[in-house]
Amino acid sequence: MSNITNEGLILACSAIGAGLAMIAGIGPGVGQGIAAGHGAAAVGRNPGAKGDITSTMLLGQAVAETTGLYGLVIALILLFANPLLGKL
Amino acid sequence: MGNEVDFMIHGYYKLNLFGSEVYITTTHVCMFIVCMTLIVVGIIVNRYMKHASSIPGKLQNVAEFYVETLDGIVKGNMFHHWRKYADYILTIFMFILLSNLSGIFGLRPPTADYGVTLPLALVTFFLIQFNAFRTKGVGGYMKSLTEPIPLLFPINLISEFATPVSLSLRLFGNIMGGTVMLALYYGLLPRLATLGIPVFLHVYLDIFSGAIQTYVFCMLSMVFIADRLPE
Numbered sequence: 001m002s003n004i005t006n007e008g009l010i011l012a013c014s015a016i017g018a019g020l021a022m023i024a025g026i027g028p029g030v031g032q033g034i035a036a037g038h039g040a041a042a043v044g045r046n047p048g049a050k051g052d053i054t055s056t057m058l059l060g061q062a063v064a065e066t067t068g069l070y071g072l073v074i075a076l077i078l079l080f081a082n083p084l085l086g087k088l
Numbered sequence: 089m090g091n092e093v094d095f096m097i098h099g100y101y102k103l104n105l106f107g108s109e110v111y112i113t114t115t116h117v118c119m120f121i122v123c124m125t126l127i128v129v130g131i132i133v134n135r136y137m138k139h140a141s142s143i144p145g146k147l148q149n150v151a152e153f154y155v156e157t158l159d160g161i162v163k164g165n166m167f168h169h170w171r172k173y174a175d176y177i178l179t180i181f182m183f184i185l186l187s188n189l190s191g192i193f194g195l196r197p198p199t200a201d202y203g204v205t206l207p208l209a210l211v212t213f214f215l216i217q218f219n220a221f222r223t224k225g226v227g228g229y230m231k232s233l234t235e236p237i238p239l240l241f242p243i244n245l246i247s248e249f250a251t252p253v254s255l256s257l258r259l260f261g262n263i264m265g266g267t268v269m270l271a272l273y274y275g276l277l278p279r280l281a282t283l284g285i286p287v288f289l290h291v292y293l294d295i296f297s298g299a300i301q302t303y304v305f306c307m308l309s310m311v312f313i314a315d316r317l318p319e
Contacts (some may be wrong), residue, residue, distance in 0.1 A: 062304040073257060
């Protein structure tokens with residue numbers, strides 16, 4: 001291996017870390033899909049309450065998406081506003 | 089290939105306030121445009137409603153529809169204290185909705201900057217804490233943090249502070265994600281593929297996602313504030 005500078009090592013490990021942070025996207029995908037399935041079953045049982053069921057389901061899904069967004073924010077920070085470079 | 093991929097905030101003009109350097113950035117310009125649009129629309133609707141007729145014209149119809157629908161939602165969540173908080177909720181609903189939708193008009197949405205969403209969430213946080221202190225008193229509020237077991241005091245304290253953090257990060261992450269994906273699409277594909285096809289991306293990322301995030305922000309603000317109000 002040729003010379004790997006300290007800065008190159010930090011950037012490479014940040015890129016790997018950004019990719020690992022996006023694995024947090026599995027959780028909201030599975031959870032929101034299950035919630036949408038329950039919502040569709042509820043509309044099938046009670047077609048008159050479709051408006052209420054839809055808005056409750058959308059509210060719950062947007063709250064459940066938050067943890068996936070935390071992963072996205074960490075990945076964006078590592079790629080574009082890396083705070084570890086200044087600590088060399 | 090198209091232009092460069094660019095979604096960062098640029099500083100346009102450097103000022104020198106009280107000895108430190110301050111920039112006028114993209115977010116300042118876009119927020120100025122959004123706020124001026126809201127002020128102009130507000131003045132026009134105000135002048136128009138002074139001559140309100142009982143058979144409403146188009147502008148009066150839209151204004152009444154907006155206020156009545158959102159007043160109904162606030163009333164459904166906050167019961168008999170709704171009149172005090174309806175102004176705040178309707179104002180931030182309109183501001184966040186127009187900010188999220190301004191991506192279609194070529195602006196960089198001001199809510200894609202954490203320095204805009206954090207103050208919005210902090211205002212809600214101060215409303216929640218103020219109401220909690222006013223309802224229960226200082227001693228009663230500290231005591232309620234140690235329920236049901238005194239061992240849970242740090243967890244209750246952290247969950248109090250997690251509320252504005254999660255509110256602001258949810259809005260910021262959704263809109264910033266949309267901005268990044270659209271900048272990647274426009275930046276990396278040849279010119280021909282950016283005519284007409286991005287419409288579907290804009291519809292999902294800007295319109296649908298922006299409207300849902302507005303609704304969620306306002307609903308969660310109302311639910312958290314109503315949780316601390318006296319019965």
